[in-house]
Amino acid sequence: MMITRSTIAVFEREMKQYATELRDIGLVIDREPERIAEFTHLASLRTINRMMIPPEYGGEPIVTVGQERYYGLSCLERVIAIEELSAGDAGVFLGSPGPSMSSVIISALADSQQKERYYSHFLKGPAWSFFALTEPEKGSDATGIGTRISRNKEGKLNLDGQKYYIGNGSRASIGLVFAQTNRTPLGIQIALVDTSVQGFSATPLDTMGVRGVQLSHLTLDGFPLAEEDIIGRHLSPTKRGLWGALQTFHRMRPGVAALALGVARAAYDYVKEQRSVFSEREKVELERLEMRLHSLRSMIRSAAAEIDADVQKGYLASLSKIRAGALAEEATELALDLMGPGSMIDHPLLNKWYRDARAFEFMEGTTSIQKINVFQAYANGKMKHA
Ligand SMILES: Cc1cc2nc3c(=O)[nH]c(=O)nc-3n(C[C@H](O)[C@H](O)[C@H](O)COP(=O)(O)OP(=O)(O)OC[C@H]3O[C@@H](n4cnc5c(N)ncnc54)[C@H](O)[C@@H]3O)c2cc1C
Incomplete structure (x- = not known):
């Protein structure tokens, strides 16, 4: 499905509205994660619950632009949506009901009966x-x-x-x-x-x-x-199981990079909202961070689009995940630094994002594992045209 500049703008606008809801409950869920069940009536959580369900299995679009309907099925759609939702609150987004990461595997490897069984779960109401x-x-x-x-x-x-x-x-x-x-x-x-x-x-x-x-x-x-x-029982052993799943991980990884980008952006925006006067050194640091956020966004979106076209380009997802995880850690540290002594206590959101940012290193493979992926792609010639 075509994603144009104006489609992206609509996507971002709609997801921003949901992100506000996630932000509103972020600290509550951080303290008491089990309370998420109290919030499944929110439009944001209802949308996440149906994200990634194909229309042929009863899915409803998460965004509609003119005649086009988007279900969060492509990597590119997901990274746009996830960055915004994560800038609202990554913990609430990840803790929301819905088909989540498993649906990437279901969509690639399951037979039609398994797909029907899996997706129908979420059509009845919120389900994790x-x-x-x-x-x-x-x-x-x-x-x-x-x-x-x-x-x-x-x-x-x-x-x-x-x-x-x-x-x-x-x-x-x-x-x-x-x-x-x-x-x-x-x-x-x-x-x-x-x-x-x-x-x-x-x-x-x-x-x-x-x-x-x-x-x-x-x-x-x-x-x-x-x-x-058993998922993929209709496929050959080399196409199902772990081998089949490894291909699908490439489709998930840009989403984790987008999660990290969302947290880095939240920290940057927070400092800009809370403070208006900055020293020269601080201005330079903030400008540098802003440029890195922009370039990371381009990198993640182009990795997602490339992987949508050819999943063999998974090394691009690894590269963006490495960069995004590091930027989330640096941005949240810088934000705490810029908000001054005591900021860990005086700014609970920054405290939370600082902790959240450290999780991305482990999700979907650590930096060392991503570097091995990139090296293997280089060694076997896949990166020649990158
Ligand atoms: C927030 C969060 C959500 C998660 N969600 C899920 C989930 O839903 N489902 C799921 O299955 N798992 C999930 N995980 C687990 C995650 O996938 C693992 O933490 C991750 O794969 C790393 O495994 P490990 O913790 O056992 O570390 P280890 O594999 O023990 O790694 C420890 C260290 O050794 C390094 N290392 C390991 N092997 C090598 C190597 N060959 N070469 C060089 N360095 C190496 C790693 O880079 C790391 O620094 C989640 C983790 C987090 C933090």
Whole structure:
């Protein structure tokens, strides 16, 4: 779907309105993440709940421009929307109901029955989802996960293992769990899990940043699976499971970069609103930050558009994620510095954004892992024309 300059302007304007709602409840959710359920009536949360549901599965547009309807299905649409929503509040955005990251995998790898089952969940009302790859002992090295899909004595499939740092895990009704069927990378499969089934439990973890997402510890203990719960069962082993999912991660990463950009921008805007007189040194620092925000936005949007056209250009997402994570950390530090001594206490929003900004380093792969992605793209010649 075409996205023109005027489309972007409409997108930004509409998302800004939602962002105001997210900002209004940001500090409440930071203190008491479980209270997000009280706010699902807000237009912003209702929109996020239907973001990324294709029209053929009952989705409604999140933005309409003339005859064109946008559902948040492309990377470019998402980065525009996410930057604005995150500038409102990244924690509330991440903690909101909706198909979230899992829907990128569902859309790429699930069969039509699985898609129907997944998306219909959110059409009935607000519902949370999760995406469970990380384990207590395995984060960056996804190929080494220990959660297992095995057959019991009756020949039925069971899912057993632990997942850690899983966003919205303890409030979700549906989600995806990565698990191995044998000890090879091709043996890693993705299971669609309904959390009301016995064998699933989740406990929230206490965290410092983006507390709204309520990271959780999941336990799967003899969780019964049916063949139709395995995502991509109609695809070849090289196209489903972890290998298939790795391609889709490239489509998620620009979204994490946009989240970080949103927080960096929020910190910049806050200082400009709160103070009107700056020293020469401060003016230079703010101007430099403003230029970096603009150039990062261009970088993220062009990475998103390139990946929409060719997912093999995932290294562009890695590059933007590296830059965005670092800028969010620097911008929130600079904002605290510019607001003077005591700013951590006197400016609760800055305090919050400072903590939130530190989470992006870990989401969707750390900087070291992104650098490895970029190096691999360079080494195998993919970056020649970049
Ligand atoms: C806010 C937030 C939300 C999250 N949401 C989810 C979620 O919804 N679902 C989910 O599955 N996970 C989620 N995670 C977990 C996240 O994906 C992991 O934290 C991340 O993959 C890193 O894994 P780890 O914490 O085990 O660190 P490790 O993998 O142990 O890494 C520790 C350090 O070692 C470095 N390192 C590791 N391997 C290498 C290597 N090969 N070369 C060089 N350096 C290396 C890393 O860069 C890092 O600095 C979330 C995390 C956060 C903070």
